[in-house]
Amino acid sequence: MNPPNERYSDLIGDQDDPALLECIADLDATCATFALPPERDADLARSLAAQAGNPNRRSAGIRLPRLAWLHAPWQAARWHLASLTLAVLVAVGGIGAYLHGQSPTPVNAQTVLHRAAAVSPGPNEATHAIYRLTASGGYTGTADVWVGTDASGSPAEFALTVSMSKDGDQAPQLSSRRIQTQQTMQVYDPASNTVTISSPGASDQQLEGVFVGTLVAQKLSRALDTNKQQNPFKLQQATLDGVSVYALQLEGSGNQTFYFNTQSYVLEGADWVQNGKSWQARLGPNGYQVMALSTVPAHTFTLNAPATARVVTVTPPEGTSKGSAEDGLMKGIVAACDTTAQVFNAALQKGDKSILAICQQTNPGMTADSLVTALMAPFKSDLDAKVASGAMTPAEEADNLSRLRMKLTYMVTGQPGTKPGSK
């Protein structure tokens, strides 16, 4: 495949506008993440074959059952496993554990979410839940979830272990263990035998955005508030494994359904589809257990990864701003340019030189290619590991690196202060 600047030469022309080039690169990269989900692909191929075998069949009358899946447009198509969504689900369920005594009177979606969002765990307590998991393709397993609270009652520690298998064999590609505290997030990926440690900043963000059940419910509630005209949630009272539940379905988002116990608001289960794979989580027979934090077994909130695991420390962006990603690359720039973050930032803020030009002030021999290569090194290393583990093909790695190189090239050669879309 040609690089983007060749593919879009008709749009770029002779322009030397890094912002435009970056805009093109990003749009190209984004569009490249869209792929027809495998299940839909297979269904459609079968449908076409059926129609081909029966030419008199009118296409207008053909409609396969909708196979919902979670892949909203403009999202990345790649996801290692369901743990993130799962974490959301179990976190929402976790807050329900504190809602004993609520009336089972009919409620609307907002009421369910408000009740969940309004409740906080007790101080210095922990909850434990085990969900039975099934995923299409014959995968089964469990999700073991611990949530510990601090002295103020805020969730402060999380441990999530997803163990999947198929036909008695472990499925490491669908398994993981995640430990999150207010200081750090650690994820062990058994498929690549890699531990990824995120920076405190990222952990805080993840902590608030993903694992704090109260905040999850609040965010869902806010989503409902912003869609008052078209309620995105469909609420029904139903029975799940013999338990009366409120089924809260997020319409149009991949058929995600949360099943809340109508008495306790415990999350009894959830359904969702992801990357073409249908998932189900059902609360195990032991339900939720609430206990004093002091009684939690030792090592519950430690990763316990194999000693042979490769450790990757990632310094992710602090936010979603353009500048934050540059912050994430600062270490690489400082090392490659033989400078300090303070000196570099001071030069950058003057606004009259590109990153490369600033770099050349302290490292005169530096070229754009060399700088980009240096900045790509940690990324390449990580991708190499993925290829070695079989989690990524060499072609995929090359594609990734090609896009990354293009993007970084624009970044280091563009004029300072330019943001995507700026002249």
Added chain:
Amino acid sequence: MQTDAAIPWDGDAETMDDEAALVRAAQQDPAAFAPLYRRYRHRVYAYLCGRLTNAEDAADLTQQVFLQALAALPRYRTRSTPFGVWLFRIARNAAADLHRRNRRVAITWEAMPEELQPRAEHDVEGQVLQREALAHLHVAMRNLDPDTRDLLMLRFAARLTAAEVGAVIGKNTAAASKRLQRALQTLKEQYHESTE
């Protein structure tokens, strides 16, 4: 993650010439439609994702487009219009029909809580590309008018050339190129605004 194999480009082992041969073969035997489907499935889907903002609808409509195309293939004439242009006209019309027929706006990615959206946790490239760029791109694309978005999706998601885009929208190549450049400029400006 998409690869060349997953999203076939105009390169691959097949050329436009052999595409015409594929079309002719499929016209003679509908069972031979499979290679054409494989060539365009992800591109059609990607285009519809950009048009509809609802992936479920995009997948459904992708199905509808290919079934319609297969049904209409006997009437298609290779010399009048490239197959890709013909196919994306079907897709474009189908998207427009859906908009007219069904004004339901399900929860879209813009309104989805952040934690319900997939993210590439270990993907360092995603750290760079997604976190910063996609967030801004989402905003920028969302703010585009439908026609502008359509143009960009035809070029970037459907991966049509400017000439092909022109053929789909009923403009000549020069006009299509000019529109595309304007659309890109608009996106760039929106992109810029979203970062401020």
